[in-house]
Amino acid sequence: MKVAHPIPYQGSKRHLAAQILTFFPDDATRLLEPFAGSAAVALAGLHHKKVASVVLNDANSALMALWAAIIDHPDEIAAQYRALWIQQQGQERAFYDTIRAEFNRTHHPDHFLYLLARCVKASVRYNAQGEFNQSPDNRRKGAQPDTMRDQIAHASRLLINRTSLHNLDYRDVLDMAVQSDIVYLDPPYQGVSKSRDPRYQASITFEGFARTLHTLNERGISYIVSYDGRTDAKIYGARLPAELDLAHIELEAGRSSQATLLGRRAHTFESLYLSPALMSRLGKDMHVAPHTLPRQLQLFESP
Numbered sequence: 060m061k062v063a064h065p066i067p068y069q070g071s072k073r074h075l076a077a078q079i080l081t082f083f084p085d086d087a088t089r090l091l092e093p094f095a096g097s098a099a100v101a102l103a104g105l106h107h108k109k110v111a112s113v114v115l116n117d118a119n120s121a122l123m124a125l126w127a128a129i130i131d132h133p134d135e136i137a138a139q140y141r142a143l144w145i146q147q148q149g150q151e152r153a154f155y156d157t158i159r160a161e162f163n164r165t166h167h168p169d170h171f172l173y174l175l176a177r178c179v180k181a182s183v184r185y186n187a188q189g190e191f192n193q194s195p196d197n198r199r200k201g202a203q204p205d206t207m208r209d210q211i212a213h214a215s216r217l218l219i220n221r222t223s224l225h226n227l228d229y230r231d232v233l234d235m236a237v238q239s240d241i242v243y244l245d246p247p248y249q250g251v252s253k254s255r256d257p258r259y260q261a262s263i264t265f266e267g268f269a270r271t272l273h274t275l276n277e278r279g280i281s282y283i284v285s286y287d288g289r290t291d292a293k294i295y296g297a298r299l300p301a302e303l304d305l306a307h308i309e310l311e312a313g314r315s316s317q318a319t320l321l322g323r324r325a326h327t328f329e330s331l332y333l334s335p336a337l338m339s340r341l342g343k344d345m346h347v348a349p350h351t352l353p354r355q356l357q358l359f360e361s362p
């Protein structure tokens with residue numbers, strides 16, 4: 060059976076989750092995901108029994124309310140999604156607008172799930188007032204209700220009684236980390252630290268994030284960070300500071316669709332950074348494919 064993934068979410072790590080799990084130490088029992096989003100790594104970690112429990116956190120309150128509904132009331136949220144999906148038939152565009160307005164008033168989890176299933180690239184966008192303002196993708200009708208019900212039921216079975224949910228800033232949830240945990244950090248994309256990022260309600264600064272990682276090093280916490288990426292020679296985003304002493308791994312993330320359109324066969328790679336405590340915990344048992352061998356870290360330059 061495939062790993063459940065009920066929440067469509069741009070930036071989901073579902074396609075990289077299996078590779079990320081290979082860096083989990085055998086003795087880790089609990090995973091913390093401070094930037095959980097669709098929780099692809101947590102779901103994969105529980106499915107493959109790499110961890111026994113998970114702590115999920117995200118600054119987006121509607122998203123965490125949706126997770127609570129999926130875990131505790133799977134039949135109810137699946138039935139609500141089915142009702143919305145059926146009601147939209149024949150009036151998809153107008154219905155989306157109605158549900159979006161309703162969601163901005165009430166923040167109901169079923170409305171959020173419907174919007175994520177129908178909106179452009181499953182990508183959240185907010186205006187300055189914090190209202191969800193992403194447009195519908197009129198080719199996306201949203202997952203079939205039976206498929207959604209099965210995904211929700213499977214995710215609920217994996218997560219129930221093994222999950223604690225939080226709606227905090229990532230730094231507050233990291234206060235809960237202990238040395239036996241494994242922490243997976245997938246922060247919002249870079250390049251927006253000076254202005255509001257319409258993709259998310261909250262954001263982080265590069266400097267603040269680097270400082271937080273430094274504190275985690277001092278506390279001996281085992282963590283993995285997804286950060287920059289690369290398409291063959293072009294690097295997206297700044298590398299993390301070399302002073303953090305992180306091991307840099309590159310995961311092959313498939314073909315770049317943009318490059319393929321331009322007739323080139325470019326491959327994309329996503330960086331993973333492994334903390335010093337994790338590296339010593341993994342010791343010599345680590346199996347790393349040759350193309351992912353750690354490369355020289357580049358020094359951080361202030362933007």
Ligand SMILES: C[S@@+](CC[C@H](N)C(=O)[O-])C[C@H]1O[C@@H](n2cnc3c(N)ncnc32)[C@H](O)[C@@H]1O
Nearest residue numbers: 070071072094096097099118228229245261262
């Ligand atoms: C790249 S996404 C994570 C995707 C996730 N790995 C997945 O598989 O779906 C980053 C997430 O960080 C959340 N976020 C942004 N700023 C945050 C903050 N200061 N504290 C906690 N979460 C934050 C966003 O709401 C978003 O869901």
